[in-house]
Amino acid sequence: MLEALIVLLTVAAMEVVSILAHKYVMHGWGWGWHRSHHEPRAGWFELNDLYAVFFAGLAIALIAAGSHGYYPLQWIGAGMTAYGALYFIAHDGLVHRRWPFNYLPRRGYLKRLYQAHRLHHAVGGREGCVSFGFLYAPPVAKLKRQLRQGAAGKGRAPRS
Template structure:
């Protein structure tokens, strides 16, 4: 039970880490990697922005390794929480929102529609500054209220 709570806790914590990373790294000193993500109709299958998947995968893999080959099993489950968040991020951000893969073209789910709207507001500003809505799974309540009306 404790390992499930660790995994879930890390998953939730990753939303805060992602928000901070998006606001202060991707829209800060890492803009050179993130900028192509804000270009409309970027024509390539891969973006420089995809490097951030690797950035988050490295600690997850290191924690899997450390949790498997040391007596500190909880490290494995911290890595698992990071991995689960990465999978959720891929499905929500790349598949649902940006349609990089045409798996879920139409949804009427109020929660998913609110996520899409918040991300659209984020991309409304094409530059590095003055953006909003840096989260992925937890977005401002106003976007959910718009969908419930």
């Protein structure tokens, strides 16, 4: 039971880590890798995928360390792996359609998640983006308001 709780808490913590990493690393000093995600993809992979490789390697290292006596690291690594799977399904699959099939959500949480991430890409660059979460999406009306305010302050309109 404790192990399941550790996994679930790690999944929740990873969303917070991802929001912060996305906003301050990927849209900051790590823009060199992340830029590829904000440009048209010229193939199956993009340089931004190296972030997933990094976090997968970290999760593997934690699982290995935990299975060699450093409890509960394996369960933290398992939570990171579960988060990575959810990220792949929701972000890469649903939003960016890197799956072999299309699904466009019409209502509820998935529609809000889809719209929030599309609004993240609305500005066409590094600055002025909104909604840095991958599994959490603020209300769409709030994000649109933030985009309008940011664009008005810079004298431009967001990309649709």
